[in-house]
């Protein structure tokens with residue numbers, strides 16, 4: 001039986017924030033082990049897990065508990081109090097079924113159509129801009145897609161404010177370590193959006209507004225749990241937001257993808273000519289670029305991993321970025337290569353940028369299919385429907401900062417429609 005190695009230090013939070021996505025792989029290399037213990041968030045002990053076997057363990061509901069392990073601050077700003085992410089057992093499975101019931105063929109096709117149409121309709125606006133910041137432009141566009149898809153009313157005059165509020169909330173997970181000066185503004189953003197959505201839940205229930213059947217607003221407002229109870233209107237607003245706020249976070253993947261199209265010009269052509277290339281390219285963007293760094297849990301019982309025994313009640317994190325860059329799972333993991341997905345077996349435990357395991361019984365992201373669809377349509381648009389220049393800018397993606405982003409946001413200029421009028 002191997003002994004558990006440690007990153008010494010009473011509290012490594014600052015070190016984690018300084019080394020960012022590379023902290024865990026640096027430690028694994030230094031300690032010569034796949035599983036190690038570190039202390040963070042006020043000296044609390046966490047065991048860091050990495051790889052496919054670790055993901056299988058992490059998503060075993062008999063062995064690992066997720067409830068109560070998310071930092072309070074992230075719950076208060078990013079997900080909302082009582083959100084699906086914080087539930088467990090029967091309550092989780094019951095409410096998760098509601099989220100998954102939105103993922104019908106029709107709703108998935110609709111989100112594809114919305115993305116395609118909104119990008120096309122946005123071309124004229126981008127043509128008139130000196131420079132387009134793809135990160136920023138995508139937030140607004142995705143807010144339009146997300147609110148429309150969810151069936152909520154978002155007046156045109158408020159779209160920019162809603163988009164900004166969503167972005168503030170999403171960015172709030174950078175406040176994990178130490179003081180976070182954005183905490184107050186994240187909470188204020190959350191309150192504004194919750195108020196706006198709660199009003200629509202109440203009006204839907206009273207029959208004052210009529211969202212279409214099958215939309216998140218319609219289904220969430222009417223839903224009753226396994227005991228026959230309606231969700232409290234505030235909680236309903238919180239989880240309604242969880243159907244489209246994360247959709248706005250796809251802006252990060254879109255800016256990463258436009259960067260990848262720029263760095264790999266052959267991909268632009270392949271996007272038009274190679275079957276399934278938009279899908280493979282999107283999967284590779286999700287694998288390659290940094291977003292969610294790790295996810296927390298704790299052992300319910302004594303478990304064994306990589307020859308190390310961990311006691312019950314041990315806090316854990318699964319290393320998301322480390323697993324999507326594990327050389328045992330991915331050949332040349334630090335190379336951007338969409339074709340690696342030609343023969344990928346679709347395992348739920350290796351490509352885990354949005355969590356892993358089963359959609360209905362684990363906490364795996366309910367919006368993963370939507371994410372890939374929106375990415376495919378966005379990259380097809382940038383590769384086929386417009387042409388543009390890429391001016392001098394800082395295109396680095398800093399792995400030492402969480403959450404990751406393209407430093408410049410990914411600027412393009414001189415946007416023109418790409419129409420063959422011959």
Ligand code: HEM
Pocket residue numbers: 084085086096099242243244246247248249250251253291292295353354355356362363364365366367368370371
């Ligand atoms: C940039 C795109 C996205 C990323 C990186 C992302 C990431 C994640 C991650 C890491 C989790 C937690 C998995 C776990 O705890 O095991 C999660 C859960 C979740 N995501 Fe996403 N997500 C994205 C897009 C979406 C979209 C478009 C939706 C819209 C439906 C969505 C809805 C959810 C929900 C409802 C959960 C909670 C599931 C549960 O607790 O059972 N996400 N997501």
